[in-house]
Amino acid sequence: MKRILALLKPPDSYNEFCEYALALHEKRKGVISALFDLLKNILKNIPGFYGREIQLKYRSGWKQGYELHEALEAAKEQDFRLKTTSQGPHRGDLVIEVDGKLAKYALSRGQMKLLIFALNLARSQLLL
Secondary structure, three states: OHHHHHHHOOOHHHHHHHHHHHHHHHHHHHHHHHHHHHHHHHHOOOOOOOOOOEEEEEEOOOOOOOOHHHHHHHHHHHHHHHOOOOOOHHHOEEEEEEOOEEHHHHOOHHHHHHHHHHHHHHHHHHHO
């Protein structure tokens, strides 16, 4: 019985993983916030972006409204069955919205190229 209970208890490494994952999550949010500030300054000088509302959003990689450990626990059976991990920081993503729509739907191909160029320029400024 003790062995079964030990298997049901989350190991320390699980808690440690959640701790590091949440630290990574917070760092990513900070970097994206700084990147967004630089991007706004660059885009204000590019024709085609005047008066457009640009948003950079970070999706955490786990279900919204859940803590990471809750999302991992809820997906555990499915993840074991599919031999994958569906929740976690490796699923984090950057979302770019223009005027409330995903950039890929709101911009032309040329505008998208300009946006990516501006994003890379902002990223290089952030690294300096």
